[in-house]
Amino acid sequence: MSVAIGFVPGAFGQGGDDPTFLRRLVELGDRYSYDSIWLSDRIVSDRFSLEPMIALSMVAAYSDRLKFGTSVLAMPLRNPVVLAKQIATLDYLSQGRFFPAVGLGQEEPEEYEACGVSKEDRGPRTDEAIQLMRRLWQEDNVTHEGTFYTCHDVSITPKPFLQPSTPVWIGGRSAAAARRVGRVGDGWLVSSVTPKEIEEGREIVFDTAHEYGREIEEDHIGVLLGYYIAPDTKEASSKAEKFITRQRPDAHFTEYSAVGSTEQVAQVIQRYIDSGAYKFVVRPLCPAEETVEQLEIMGTEILPHFRK
Numbered sequence: 116m117s118v119a120i121g122f123v124p125g126a127f128g129q130g131g132d133d134p135t136f137l138r139r140l141v142e143l144g145d146r147y148s149y150d151s152i153w154l155s156d157r158i159v160s161d162r163f164s165l166e167p168m169i170a171l172s173m174v175a176a177y178s179d180r181l182k183f184g185t186s187v188l189a190m191p192l193r194n195p196v197v198l199a200k201q202i203a204t205l206d207y208l209s210q211g212r213f214f215p216a217v218g219l220g221q222e223e224p225e226e227y228e229a230c231g232v233s234k235e236d237r238g239p240r241t242d243e244a245i246q247l248m249r250r251l252w253q254e255d256n257v258t259h260e261g262t263f264y265t266c267h268d269v270s271i272t273p274k275p276f277l278q279p280s281t282p283v284w285i286g287g288r289s290a291a292a293a294r295r296v297g298r299v300g301d302g303w304l305v306s307s308v309t310p311k312e313i314e315e316g317r318e319i320v321f322d323t324a325h326e327y328g329r330e331i332e333e334d335h336i337g338v339l340l341g342y343y344i345a346p347d348t349k350e351a352s353s354k355a356e357k358f359i360t361r362q363r364p365d366a367h368f369t370e371y372s373a374v375g376s377t378e379q380v381a382q383v384i385q386r387y388i389d390s391g392a393y394k395f396v397v398r399p400l401c402p403a404e405e406t407v408e409q410l411e412i413m414g415t416e417i418l419p420h421f422r423k
Contacts (some may be wrong), residue, residue: 116333116334116393117334117393118388118393118394118395118421118422119150119151119393119394119395120149120150120384120395120396120397120413120418120421121144121149121150121151121152121153121182121184121394121395121396121397122144122149122151122152122153122396122397122398122399122410122413123152123153123154123155123186123339123396123397123398124140124154124398124399124406125358125398125399125400125401125402125403125406131163131403137165137170137173137174137177138173138177139407140152140407140410141174141177141178141181142177142178143407143410143411143414144178144181145178145180145181146414147410147411147413147414147415147418148414148418148422149181149410149414149418150181150182150394151181151182151183151184151214151396152174152181152182152183152184153183153184153185153186153216153339153396154167154170154171154183154184154185154186155167155185155186155187156185156186156187156188156189156220157221158189158192158226158229158230159225159226159229167185167188168185168188168198168201168205171183171184171185171205171213172205172208175205175208175209175212175213181212182212182213182214183209183212183213183214184213184214184215184216184284184304184396185215185216185217186216186286186304186306186339186396187216187217187218187284187285187286187304188215188216188217188218189217189218189219189220189221189226190217190218190219190220190237190240190241190244190245191219191220191227191232191234191236191237191240191241191244192220192226192227192230192232193244194264195243195244195245195247195248195251195264196247196251196264196266196269196271198244198248199247199248199251199252199271200251200271202215202248202275202281203251203252203271203272203273203274203275203281204273206275206276206277206281207273207274207275207276209276210276211275211276211277213281214281214282214284215281215283215284216283216284216285216286216302216304216337217241217245217283217284217285217286218241218285218286218287218292219237219238219241219287219292220234220237236263238291238295239262239263240262240263241295242295242298242299243261243262243263243264244263244264245283245285245299245300246299247259247261247264247266248283249280249283251269251270251271252271252274252275252279252280252281253274253279253280254270255270256268256269256270257269257270280301282301282302282335283299283300283301283302284296284300284301284302284303284304284335284337285299285300285302285303285304286303286304286305286306286339287305288305288306288307288308288312288316290316290319292305293316293319293320293323294319294320294323296320296323296324296331297319297320297321297322297323297324297325297326297327297329297331298323298324298327298329300331301331301332301335302331302332302335302336302337302394303316303317303320303335303336303337304337304338304339304394304396305337305338305339306338306339306340306361307339307361307363307371308338308371309366309370309371310386310387310389310390310392311390312371313336313338313387313390313391313392314390314391316336317336317390317391320336334393334394335393335394336391336392336393336394337392337393337394337395337396338387338392338394338395338396339395339396339397339398340371340372340373340383340384340387340395340396340397340398341355341358341359341368341371341372341373341397341398341399341400342355342372342373342374342380342383342397342398342399342400342409342413343355343358343372343373343374343399343400343401343409344374344375344376344377344380344409344412344413344416345374345375345376346376348374348375348376348379351374351375352369352374352375354400354401355368355372355374355400355401356368356400357400358399358400358401358402359372359400372400373397374400377412377416377417380413380417381417381420381421384417384421388421397413399413
């Protein structure tokens with residue numbers, strides 16, 4: 116199975132003073148043959164954050180090779196008909212390079228309130244939205260009368276480049292998220308998990324898919340992995356800890372991150388591969404001014420070990 120490594124910029128406002136920063140990141144991705152670039156979704160935030168659907172259209176124009184995706188799109192906050200049109204357009208224009216990953220959104224209630232959506236029903240709302248988008252991509256004259264969305268005799272064009280449907284990856288660390296992948300998704304892109312949790316989640320994903328009569332490709336298990344490369348492991352850990360966006364109360368961040376020398380970081384990636392993860396989105400755990408350097412080190416010294 117193929118191993119692919121992409122990257123996401125750090126989550127602390129990287130590039131906020133430089134409108135050309137995204138283009139520089141895309142050029143870096145091409146230079147070091149990264150598989151893909153991913154952007155996070157923060158509609159309401161006091162930190163600099165690009166709207167991913169708009170920004171990724173720029174990525175599609177900047178590079179004719181690099182794949183790109185959302186990590187992850189807050190599905191309950193988006194209208195699925197509008198989003199299906201946006202995704203199909205990006206997929207069509209990029210000739211199949213767009214990989215939307217969706218999730219339930221952040222825990223803070225302010226964003227749901229600001230978007231006019233109830234946080235309490237975000238799970239079933241997400242399931243229904245994904246199913247409606249698939250119908251819009253695959254069918255014409257769609258009529259849907261659901262719990263949250265209604266439309267009658269509607270079609271969208273263009274249809275996605277990838278047929279019969281753009282693959283939809285789903286985020287989330289919980290067992291419920293893994294089951295959602297099995298029911299309605301095409302892949303699992305999960306963050307802040309240990310290799311052991313990848314093994315357990317894989318089993319849930321594929322057991323659920325089998326239960327629902329669906330097939331998910333064996334290598335469609337992905338990990339968003341924070342990392343920081345430095346010769347001294349203690350120094351690397353100390354610096355990286357400041358840039359963990361979600362601390363887990365039940366696990367130290369080094370259990371689900373890769374910090375230390377290039378050899379140590381490569382060993383962590385290999386442990387995830389051995390546990391059944393084959394797609395990676397690496398995120399530098401560092402200040403904005405170090406992001407490019409960290410991605411260059413990863414691209415020069417680690418990526419070549421995982422290319423076939």
